[in-house]
Amino acid sequence: MADALAAAGPVVALESTIIAHGLPRPDNLKVAREIEATVRAAGAVPATIAVLGGQVHVGLDDDQLTYLASTDGVTKLSARDLALAAAKGVDGATTVAATSAVAAAAGIRVFATGGLGGVHRDAPYDESADLITLARTPIAVVCAGVKSILDVGATLERLETLGVAVAGYGTLRFPGFYLSDSGFPVDWSLESPDEVARAIIARTAQGVHHGALVLANPLPEAEQLDPALHDRTLAEGMAALEAGGVTGKAVTPFLLAWFHEHTGGASLDVNVRIILRNADLAARIAVAAA
Template sequence: MTGFFAVSEAVAQALAERRPVVALETTLVTHGLPAPEGVEAALELEREVASRGAVPATIGVLDGKLRVGLERADLERLAAGGGGGAGPTELRGGPPGGAGPAPAIARTAVASERRAAKLSLGNLAAVLASGEPGSTTVAATLFAAARVGIQVFATGGIGGVHRGASETGDVSTDLVALARFPVAVVCAGAKAVLDLEKTVEMLETLGVPVLGHGTDEFPAFYRRSSGLPVDRRYDVLRDLAVAVRAHFALGLGTGVVIGNPIPAEHEMPLELYEGSLATALADARRLGVRGREVTPYLLERLRELTASGSVFSNRALLVHNARVAAGLATAIAEGAP
């Protein structure tokens, strides 16, 4: 590894002893949840992983280092540097009803002032070189996890093919990272705002297996099913671990997506989900929100439209994914030669 990495003592020792470790991202701290819920959620995920016998490794960028294994103070620094989740007025230039679009440049400037950088593969090196703080997306977390030897990563949902991508070309770098870095990602499918059918098709094209934990269908983030089949269903974590180990042992070079549906009691009602999503997507198109701002804008808009119901579901699926990831990491470690 280069001098850009800083691995905490707890994570380094666990990896050296081949104990289970679960990577966690930090975009939820700066972009995914409103302040101060981002830091609280990150700490909750760490506790969930630790309670299941695995070592949490939350990843972010501070002081010119890609840090694997952040402390609470580090998370608070990231949140403070970014000002937490962006507010509705700043992003839309108006009240929740959205009287009119704000200039894209103005929205971007406000977001940049209030947030730590949202790091993917394309801007990671530049931010590291600058010494500025940054939170890791799925793609950047996959990269860091693979480089230090972490095999399992828990997140809310992966990025994928955006709606209207045939016109815009907007496809998340998360898919590129999944095709390059051999890490198993436990998630509630892809983020709700994406084109799920095209995302699953792209994963197949890239040679990334999609395995279901207790499901025959690719999860739809806030909803348990999408109607899209997974490659194979596993109801026992030990059996899933065998499949993941086999994939890595073959040297295929790609990651593995583990679809883990949101618990039924936390699933968002279908009517609320579909209506709120349609409104959020229409607002984003009207305002010309693009690039890295699309997902955080839509998630924030969904939070407003669902009276924070999306945050309730989001927290629940994050914890559930962390729980399953810890169990998977443990099963992989126990079966390792």
């Protein structure tokens, strides 16, 4: 990874919360390896980002990946937590915000993830740090939109206010993570890795401050979670959230686990398809940009 960066080669940043908090064991390690293999197969170098013993790592070897996937008590770290984690010497998995910030600092231009954080439903004051970090971080983020457990419309409004560019990949409809279409449009569509790469290069050449470029890559309709099952599970999960008094950073892991349990594992299968598709696309974009 360091050699690729030194040569301005294709590198793709990968988050680690999906490994430590997003997927159950032992699937998490298996999928983490598959994500990295997908990036390599498309010609780029994977850089999974995490904090181990307080030290930020940009790229993990297999022993470190295994440790992260199998260790209890790994802290969920946003960008604001990185220095505190260093002071305490803890192990931490990086969110979209932390991964974006570290990747950009390391000179990585492309980041693949599943879904972004955003504005929470029924709680507009509760907003993921992903949004403000993306507003000030020059990186292209390949995702499947924002997690459908969030308020998608309000999140898109915030991204516009914060000056974050949003484009669909081959579509003018914004995907809804588990769903191919969230019900909201986007203004721009980019049609190929080469076209995305041209946008990345132009942003640097223009000399204008840009935040992130969010590239929303929808699942094909045949691969999405059944919409009726999705809506029913979400409604039940929101009710359980309120009844249990779950708030703050615990909300997203709670709802993702709820979906996994109450869809019979179907949401997990969709989640894995999402991240593998995004890793492949991000790698092809990184190759084109390099």
